[in-house]
Amino acid sequence: MKLSDETIDKLIAFSYTEKLRLFRNATFHYQKEPISPKIVQFLGTEEEASEKWINALYTEFGRYFKANSFEIPVELMKEIEGKGYQEMTSLVQKYFVKNAK
Numbered sequence: 001m002k003l004s005d006e007t008i009d010k011l012i013a014f015s016y017t018e019k020l021r022l023f024r025n026a027t028f029h030y031q032k033e034p035i036s037p038k039i040v041q042f043l044g045t046e047e048e049a050s051e052k053w054i055n056a057l058y059t060e061f062g063r064y065f066k067a068n069s070f071e072i073p074v075e076l077m078k079e080i081e082g083k084g085y086q087e088m089t090s091l092v093q094k095y096f097v098k099n100a101k
Contacts, residue, residue: 005064007060008060011053011056011057012057014053016050016053016054019041019050022038022042023038023043025038026038027039073095076095
């Protein structure tokens with residue numbers, strides 16, 4: 001997908017992006033140290049303000065997807081409620097194929 005947004009692109013250009021990748025890896029993959037340096041490196045100091053950066057990135061992704069998404073029709077929401085993601089995917093595809101006239 002070739003998605004682009006000037007504000008998000010600027011935020012992603014910060015050095016925090018690589019630190020966030022390492023933080024994610026340290027969180028989801030076994031590390032010998034209970035508190036991995038990868039986690040500490042991302043959290044950094046108050047001056048580095050990684051929490052402000054991640055909050056800004058989160059907010060901008062929310063703005064972007066809200067502006068570039070469509071509302072799910074009420075009847076489709078009722079049909080997919082409580083379903084697993086695979087069944088939801090199938091129902092959504094069928095809905096849009098059926099209504100693509």
